[in-house]
Amino acid sequence: SAVISQKPSRDICQRGTSLTIQCQVDSQVTMMFWYRQQPGQSLTLIATANQGSEATYESGFVIDKFPISRPNLTFSTLTVSNMSPEDSSIYLCSVDGQPWSSYNEQFFGPGTRLTVL
Amino acid sequence: DAKTTQPPSMDCAEGRAANLPCNHSTISGNEYVYWYRQIHSQGPQYIIHGLKNNETNEMASLIITEDRKSSTLILPHATLRDTAVYYCIVTYSGGGADGLTFGKGTHLIIQP
Numbered sequence: 001s002a003v004i005s006q007k008p009s010r011d012i013c014q015r016g017t018s019l020t021i022q023c024q025v026d027s028q029v030t031m032m033f034w035y036r037q038q039p040g041q042s043l044t045l046i047a048t049a050n051q052g053s054e055a056t057y058e059s060g061f062v063i064d065k066f067p068i069s070r071p072n073l074t075f076s077t078l079t080v081s082n083m084s085p086e087d088s089s090i091y092l093c094s095v096d097g098q099p100w101s102s103y104n105e106q107f108f109g110p111g112t113r114l115t116v117l
Numbered sequence: 118d119a120k121t122t123q124p125p126s127m128d129c130a131e132g133r134a135a136n137l138p139c140n141h142s143t144i145s146g147n148e149y150v151y152w153y154r155q156i157h158s159q160g161p162q163y164i165i166h167g168l169k170n171n172e173t174n175e176m177a178s179l180i181i182t183e184d185r186k187s188s189t190l191i192l193p194h195a196t197l198r199d200t201a202v203y204y205c206i207v208t209y210s211g212g213g214a215d216g217l218t219f220g221k222g223t224h225l226i227i228q229p
Contacts, residue, residue, distance in 0.1 A: 033216050045216035108160030
């Protein structure tokens with residue numbers, strides 16, 4: 001199955017600053033996704049990132065706040081900009097499972113735990 | 118994607134079968150039922166999926182009613198490591214091509 005890593009695994013940041021989260025996959029994938037999981041809550045899709053095109057954002061998420069890059073088929077970054085304590089969450093990337101599976105499922109990274117003070 | 122309803126929590130004794138229900142009464146004909154689970158502090162993990170027929174793999178069994186309005190995930194011999202939040206998701210693509218819409222899920226607690 002997929003090997004997905006995220007950096008950093010956790011961070012504590014001051015309000016007003018920005019943090020860039022990296023997602024690295026061990027094989028080329030077409031679709032990459034970014035999710036947010038607020039404390040005690042379920043996962044919410046932020047955006048879909050395809051290589052070579054602009055990310056597609058879900059309702060309630062905007063590019064100025066969560067800019068995403070997808071420079072190649074194995075890597076993506078999510079930036080959380082101008083952070084406030086409400087941005088404290090776990091941020092997860094995921095990829096479509098086609099290189100490894102025929103089940104059309106997603107594989108998830110371990111997540112980045114962000115705390116904003 | 119169709120909405121799903123799951124009980125917020127369930128307990129099960131270790132070694133017994135854990136049966137997790139899911140209602141999806143508005144499911145359309147070409148939507149699949151996918152199950153994922155999230156063990157504490159980890160990313161979600163795919164378990165199983167089905168369209169109409171019952172399915173079984175090395176992790177679990179999925180029973181889908183004939184009218185497809187509900188389903189049950191069965192962990193045949195639950196262990197402590199099965200303690201997790203289980204998500205039932207109805208989707209056209211399983212998430213491979215589109216993002217997933219997660220509900221609140223069921224927190225399954227396996228008791229020793």
